[in-house]
Amino acid sequence: MFYAQDPGGLGAVAHLLGELPESITSGVDPRFRSAEGKWVGISGRARVVVYNTKKLGEADLPASVMEFTEPRWKGRMGWAPTNGSFQAFVTALRVMKGEEAARRWLEGMVRNGVKAYANNTAIVQAVASGEVDAGLVNHYYLFRLLEENGESYPARNYYLKSGDPGSVILVSGAGILSTSKNVEAAQKFIEFMLSDVSQQYFASRTYEYPVVQGIKTHRLLLPLAQVQSPNVELASLADLEGTLKLLREVGVVP
Amino acid sequence: MASGVNLSPAKGLHRRKGGSSLVWAPALLAGAAVLLPVVYLVIRALGAGAEAWELLLRWRTLEIAGRTVLLAATVTVGTALIAVPLAWLTVRSDLPLRRLWAVLTTLPLAIPSYVGAMVVVAALGPRGLVQQIVGQPLGIERLPEVYGFPGAAATLMLLSFPYVLLSVRGALWGLDPALEEAGRTLGYSRWGAFRRVTLPLLRPAIVAGGLLVALYTLSDFGAVSLLRYETLTWAIYLQYEATFDRAVAAALSLILILMAVTVLGLEAWSKGRGHYYGSSARAFLQSGPVPLGPWRWPAVAFCLVVVAFSVALPLAILGYWLVRGLAGSEALVSLLRPAVGSVVVASLAAAAAVVAAFPVARVMTRFPGPLSGILGVVTYSGFALPGIVVALALVFFSVRFAYPVYQSLSLLVFAYVVLFLAPAIGAIKASLLQVSPRVEEAARTVGAGPWRVFARVTLPLAAPGFLSAGALVFLVTVKELPATLLLSPPGFKTLATTVWSASSAGFFAQAAAPALLLVLASGVVMAFLIARGGKVSSQGVTRGDVPIR
Numbered sequence: 001m002f003y004a005q006d007p008g009g010l011g012a013v014a015h016l017l018g019e020l021p022e023s024i025t026s027g028v029d030p031r032f033r034s035a036e037g038k039w040v041g042i043s044g045r046a047r048v049v050v051y052n053t054k055k056l057g058e059a060d061l062p063a064s065v066m067e068f069t070e071p072r073w074k075g076r077m078g079w080a081p082t083n084g085s086f087q088a089f090v091t092a093l094r095v096m097k098g099e100e101a102a103r104r105w106l107e108g109m110v111r112n113g114v115k116a117y118a119n120n121t122a123i124v125q126a127v128a129s130g131e132v133d134a135g136l137v138n139h140y141y142l143f144r145l146l147e148e149n150g151e152s153y154p155a156r157n158y159y160l161k162s163g164d165p166g167s168v169i170l171v172s173g174a175g176i177l178s179t180s181k182n183v184e185a186a187q188k189f190i191e192f193m194l195s196d197v198s199q200q201y202f203a204s205r206t207y208e209y210p211v212v213q214g215i216k217t218h219r220l221l222l223p224l225a226q227v228q229s230p231n232v233e234l235a236s237l238a239d240l241e242g243t244l245k246l247l248r249e250v251g252v253v254p
Numbered sequence: 255m256a257s258g259v260n261l262s263p264a265k266g267l268h269r270r271k272g273g274s275s276l277v278w279a280p281a282l283l284a285g286a287a288v289l290l291p292v293v294y295l296v297i298r299a300l301g302a303g304a305e306a307w308e309l310l311l312r313w314r315t316l317e318i319a320g321r322t323v324l325l326a327a328t329v330t331v332g333t334a335l336i337a338v339p340l341a342w343l344t345v346r347s348d349l350p351l352r353r354l355w356a357v358l359t360t361l362p363l364a365i366p367s368y369v370g371a372m373v374v375v376a377a378l379g380p381r382g383l384v385q386q387i388v389g390q391p392l393g394i395e396r397l398p399e400v401y402g403f404p405g406a407a408a409t410l411m412l413l414s415f416p417y418v419l420l421s422v423r424g425a426l427w428g429l430d431p432a433l434e435e436a437g438r439t440l441g442y443s444r445w446g447a448f449r450r451v452t453l454p455l456l457r458p459a460i461v462a463g464g465l466l467v468a469l470y471t472l473s474d475f476g477a478v479s480l481l482r483y484e485t486l487t488w489a490i491y492l493q494y495e496a497t498f499d500r501a502v503a504a505a506l507s508l509i510l511i512l513m514a515v516t517v518l519g520l521e522a523w524s525k526g527r528g529h530y531y532g533s534s535a536r537a538f539l540q541s542g543p544v545p546l547g548p549w550r551w552p553a554v555a556f557c558l559v560v561v562a563f564s565v566a567l568p569l570a571i572l573g574y575w576l577v578r579g580l581a582g583s584e585a586l587v588s589l590l591r592p593a594v595g596s597v598v599v600a601s602l603a604a605a606a607a608v609v610a611a612f613p614v615a616r617v618m619t620r621f622p623g624p625l626s627g628i629l630g631v632v633t634y635s636g637f638a639l640p641g642i643v644v645a646l647a648l649v650f651f652s653v654r655f656a657y658p659v660y661q662s663l664s665l666l667v668f669a670y671v672v673l674f675l676a677p678a679i680g681a682i683k684a685s686l687l688q689v690s691p692r693v694e695e696a697a698r699t700v701g702a703g704p705w706r707v708f709a710r711v712t713l714p715l716a717a718p719g720f721l722s723a724g725a726l727v728f729l730v731t732v733k734e735l736p737a738t739l740l741l742s743p744p745g746f747k748t749l750a751t752t753v754w755s756a757s758s759a760g761f762f763a764q765a766a767a768p769a770l771l772l773v774l775a776s777g778v779v780m781a782f783l784i785a786r787g788g789k790v791s792s793q794g795v796t797r798g799d800v801p802i803r
Binding site for chain 2: 082116118119121122125248251253
């Protein structure tokens with residue numbers, strides 16, 4: 001049994017995983033599972049731009065993440081380059097726009113004085129306090145802080161438009177090792193994680209997107225159907241090593 | 255066993271030169287245990303592929319290493335500048351409330367670096383207290399950046415200056431004031447005599463304390479990670495967390511090991527150089543303390559500022575966040591699990607370290623020689639190694655050769671023993687030195703076996719040392735962060751990891767309660783150690799020759 005927080009981790013060990021039965025995979029949105037049936041998503045995480053509502057409106061925000069390298073965003077952005085989801089997004093960027101464009105984007109962001117944070121929560125807090133105007137995060141961190149601080153909390157999520165890599169939906173997911181000695185129990189566990197009870201738990205407690213139909217989500221969460229996520233197969237985001245190499249070369253991670 | 259029964263004193267003496275294999279085997283085993291992780295790490299790093307070496311030789315690696323050295327050097331010099339005047343004031347002058355200042359200025363030792371850093375961020379950070387209280391009314395949107403070099407250097411200086419202070423204070427107590435007076439009679443002013451006579455005499459103590467500070471800074475993970483100053487320890491952690499390829503982390507660790515070994519070498523070299531002997535130690539007590547005159551109040555102000563920034567303000571800020579958290583929704587109940595975790599793991603570590611330290615301390619006191627000398631160096635090197643390096647080495651080793659213990663509590667306890675064997679040995683050695691081998695031999699001559707002698711004679715006589723060793727290891731284990739982070743079994747929490755994860759996400763209210771509890775526990779254990787005999791004035795809380803980290 002292998003349960004990872006992002007498709008990069010799943011992709012890296014996909015060759016060690018056995019095929020999951022149709023009964024498990026069929027219930028899951030095809031966007032959120034491997035095409036070969038090696039793993040299924042358990043919960044969905046949208047990449048979003050969190051912004052300070054006192055300083056910006058939706059209209060001020062660009063359609064594509066690529067525009068954040070423009071001079072008008074200088075010193076106003078935050079990111080968390082050591083975060084796994086951020087790295088998965090960079091992988092998506094490489095897959096969709098090519099190696100060179102991804103490098104230019106990273107360099108452009110660094111030139112624009114993007115502030116590095118330890119994690120997503122720190123970014124959302126920095127945005128809310130006005131330390132930066134906007135940041136690249138997963139969608140659910142905002143909801144945890146809304147829960148704590150009430151809806152007057154001056155930060156909201158913005159989804160980038162028209163299939164931009166910046167609005168890729170990532171999943172945490174699970175697969176069963178082909179060497180597993182206890183396949184039956186592992187299958188039962190995955191079935192349980194995909195059951196309505198578990199999926200509703202994710203939706204209402206961690207504010208993630210359910211990967212099956214018919215689950216109620218948070219009032220302020222943009223429904224999955226309205227997210228203009230890019231048409232990129234999650235299984236193609238396996239090259240975490242290549243992303244790390246790029247991030248190191250640009251000097252974003254040590 | 256040839257040396258099994260020794261009835262004659264002559265034979266007993268002979269035996270003391272060598273010792274049986276029963277005595278040496280456990281001691282050597284403990285030494286090997288300390289050496290194992292690092293040797294394996296070195297082998298692993300040297301065997302890494304060409305790509306790892308390429309990464310190691312990048313400009314960026316040099317940058318990280320350079321930052322590490324810069325921080326260590328700055329903190330070392332800074333602590334000397336704080337500590338030398340403080341030491342002189344609390345030992346030689348007529349500073350008002352001298353005793354009180356002597357105690358208060360050692361208290362920063364009870365504050366772990368990540369707690370100190372958390373306080374700095376909570377107070378001076380972008381959403382911090384100062385911004386809320388002072389910034390907003392004045393319409394200041396942004397305070398100067400606290401992250402990076404200035405924040406990290408200042409924090410570490412304020413927390414580690416007691417190392418230099420204690421060392422210099424000890425030297426000042428032992429210094430013969432007649433030397434300084436001789437300087438005065440030869441025409442030096444008071445300041446001139448201090449600068450030309452006393453200061454050179456204090457140099458070995460300053461250097462010894464300074465090198466401890468350098469080791470402390472090189473090893474520090476908590477402060478640099480929370481204050482985002484990318485030194486080797488933090489780079490290693492990020493590398494370990496973010497990638498599958500652990501070769502870079504191993505290679506960076508190698509650089510850190512080299513730095514620690516260099517500092518260790520400098521320390522040995524400085525210890526070997528010049529000893530200064532006074533003809534009549536403490537004679538100055540008769541000659542009376544130096545009157546400060548008009549400098550009295552500036553001197554008190556200096557002490558006050560140091561104590562305020564290193565102890566009082568941090569505690570006040572923690573208290574503020576605690577109250578704020580309690581007024582909000584923070585529940586103290588969530589403290590129970592990490593507190594129990596800390597106590598359990600620190601007790602296990604204390605017991606294990608005492609058991610492992612006794613045979614080493616025994617051969618070092620009873621059979622001094624080259625082999626026990628090497629054992630001493632080896633076990634001390636474990637203490638000098640950064641926790642993150644030892645932890646990483648144990649991850650590598652256990653994953654490959656001892657998988658069942660990977661992510662188990664036993665491996666974590668083993669890491670603590672590697673790191674803290676030296677202080678335990680120091681404490682036990684100090685008390686074993688006071689147990690005459692004659693007493694043990696007498697017990698043997700009346701027919702007691704070796705185990706019986708240990709249980710009925712050695713153990714009761716050396717019990718205070720065992721107790722101190724256990725308390726000392728307990729204290730440093732509770733405060734330890736990086737090894738705990740890397741090696742904790744899934745779901746296992748301690749106060750240290752709770753403070754770190756809450757404050758690295760910016761939840762200061764959540765971090766305040768466990769942080770205060772940690773400081774309190776450290777303070778109590780330190781008070782116990784001081785009460786047991788380490789005098790604050792002369793030795794601080796050092797036992798043997800190894801101080802509290």
